Amino acid sequence: MAFGMARDVLRPTDSPRADRVTYVELFFDLLFVLALTQLSAYLYENQTPLGAFEGAIMVCALWWAWVSTTWVTNWLDPVKLPVRGAVIALAFVALVMSVSIAEAFGDRAWAFAIAYVVLQVGRTAFIVWAAARHDRHVARDFSRILCWTVAGGALWIVGALLPLEWQLPLWAAALALELLGTVLGFPVPGWGKVQLRSWDLSGPHIAERTSLFVLIALGEGLLVTGFAFVDKESSAASIAAMSTAFVTAAAAWWIYFDHGERVGAEAIEASEEPARLARTAYTWVHLPIIAGIVLMSVGDKETLALPDQRSLAVTVVVVGAPILFLTGTALFRRVLEGRWVRAQLVGLVALVLLAGVGFVGFVINALTLSITAALVLVGVAAGETVERLRRGRRSGG
Numbered sequence: 001m002a003f004g005m006a007r008d009v010l011r012p013t014d015s016p017r018a019d020r021v022t023y024v025e026l027f028f029d030l031l032f033v034l035a036l037t038q039l040s041a042y043l044y045e046n047q048t049p050l051g052a053f054e055g056a057i058m059v060c061a062l063w064w065a066w067v068s069t070t071w072v073t074n075w076l077d078p079v080k081l082p083v084r085g086a087v088i089a090l091a092f093v094a095l096v097m098s099v100s101i102a103e104a105f106g107d108r109a110w111a112f113a114i115a116y117v118v119l120q121v122g123r124t125a126f127i128v129w130a131a132a133r134h135d136r137h138v139a140r141d142f143s144r145i146l147c148w149t150v151a152g153g154a155l156w157i158v159g160a161l162l163p164l165e166w167q168l169p170l171w172a173a174a175l176a177l178e179l180l181g182t183v184l185g186f187p188v189p190g191w192g193k194v195q196l197r198s199w200d201l202s203g204p205h206i207a208e209r210t211s212l213f214v215l216i217a218l219g220e221g222l223l224v225t226g227f228a229f230v231d232k233e234s235s236a237a238s239i240a241a242m243s244t245a246f247v248t249a250a251a252a253w254w255i256y257f258d259h260g261e262r263v264g265a266e267a268i269e270a271s272e273e274p275a276r277l278a279r280t281a282y283t284w285v286h287l288p289i290i291a292g293i294v295l296m297s298v299g300d301k302e303t304l305a306l307p308d309q310r311s312l313a314v315t316v317v318v319v320g321a322p323i324l325f326l327t328g329t330a331l332f333r334r335v336l337e338g339r340w341v342r343a344q345l346v347g348l349v350a351l352v353l354l355a356g357v358g359f360v361g362f363v364i365n366a367l368t369l370s371i372t373a374a375l376v377l378v379g380v381a382a383g384e385t386v387e388r389l390r391r392g393r394r395s396g397g
Contacts, residue, residue, distance in 0.1 A: 004132025004139070009080040011202070019204040021212065022078040028069065028091045029216055035062050035098035036220040040297045042102055047298075047313040053168065054105050059291045060175050065094065065119050067283050070209045072127050074201050075138060086126050093119045105164060113160035113171075117153035120178075124149050141186075141194045148181040148188075182279065199275035203268025210264075210282045214256055217290055218249050221297035228301045237307040241367055244374045245300035248322070251377035252293065255329055255344070258381070259388055267336040281335045285328055292325030299370065307367035315358035318369045322377055323351045343383030350376045 039062065043055045069090060076083045097115035100108040124146045131139040152174040159170030185193035225245040232238050264281060271277045299318040302309070330344040354372055358364050364372075 003129070004134075005082065005130045006133065007080070007082065008134045009077055009083050009130050010075055010134055010138075011077040013200070019202045019208075021205060021208050022073075024078045024084050024087045025070075025073055025209065026212070028087050028094065029066075029213060031091050031094040031098055032062065032066055032213070033216055033220050033223075035094065035101060036217055036294055036297075037224060038098055038101040040220070040224050040294055040301070042104075043295070043298045044301050047302075047317065056291075057168070057171055057175065058101060058104060059294060060179075060287065061116060061171075062097075063287050063290055064175065064178060065097070065116060066213060067210075067286070068120065069123055070206065070213075071201075071283075072123055073209075074205055075135075076127060076130060082130070086123075090119055090123055093122070105167065109160040109167060113156040117156050120149050121146070121153050137198065140191070141199075144186040144188045144191055144194055145181065148178065148186045152177045152181075182283065196275040196279065197273045201268075201275055201278060203271075203274055203278065204265040206268065206278050206282055207262075207264035210286055211257065214286075214289065214293070215253075217293040218253055221293060221300065222246065222249055224297040225300040225304065228304045232304060237367060238304055241300065241303045241307055241370065244303070244367075244370050245296075248296060248300070248370070248374040248377055251374065251381045252296070252322075252325060254381040255326075255377065255384065256289070258385060263333070263336050277335070281332055285331045285335055287328070288324045289328030289332065292321050292323070292328060295321035295324060299366075303366045303370045307365065309366045310364065312359065314366045315355060315364075315369065318366060319351055319355040319358060319373055322373050323348065323355070326351065326377075326380065341384055341387070343380045343387055346383065347376050347380035350379075 039055065039058050042058065043051065045051075046054065069087075073083075073087065076086075078084055078087055093115050097112055097119065100112035100115060103109070104112040124142055128139050128142045128146055131142065155170050155174035155177065159167040159174065162170065185195070187193035222245070225242065229238060229242045267281075268274045268278050295317060299314075299321050302314055302317055306314075326344050326348050330341060330348065333339070333341050333344070351373060354369065354376070358369055
């Protein structure tokens, strides 16, 4: 009997369903609300160089798990029952991974590692099986990816079984191996490597899926801040911190969604190598965007807890978050449009100067830093909108 699923579950390319984001994909995304919430809590409780390194590994792992699944559902049709069932099964695995984050570098390292490996390997093996009879090119490409994923998975599992001094470098190496595979094209001796130029994908689907994840991340930040505010006694400082958190989230939304979100789908559809452009713009460049949003929620919670605090950690968190976010959005627009957005560059310079002032003698407290950073983001949003209107571009929001 020939290997592969008898039923064709690939996305149709000649119907509106090819670009549509399905409800089961959104259900999968809901599990990452919990994951991001747990990650924010972990970063808040571990504001040390070691905690930052561990947090960076978690951010990369969560993003890689999510974005890799998004690429797979770009080929498979979640409306078909086998694919829908697979996505729901992956959602359960994502739940296990999410609840393990707080102890991922402790008692639940094994649970996080096993869940992550099952998600990565299982998803990739499923698309190989689903495509084997219906699109041999896709099946061959993902067979190469599967080899690299299995190799990285071994490092995750071994790292989980060893003490922390070995776990950290092994997990970092596992992530580096998977990321290196995307750069090199997942070469396998005797099989060659993946040729991205031959991949045909849906630009609107990739763009909408990623935009929805950005929206989820922003919502998670407001959720974390809201819970922190509810647990405190109301005061002028806490109300100011809560209001600032909302303004920051709204400004971040405006910067990302007012124009840049729509440009992505258009640029991918017009590109001669849509897969290569999508990989750069959505797999790589969105990582600092998501990391920045997650860190924003940590900064908001820190500002609510101790608005008068002055420290290196507070400056890094409160100002570093919008710097990460703006770096990502500036690169995103550069990749898609081939130009730098002036307002975003000016905002980055202003935030770097603010960080410098915060570092010198810690003369600015957390609340003042937060308010100033929020005003910078509002200025960027306003400046970019004015620039867009002058260029004659209509709003995408």
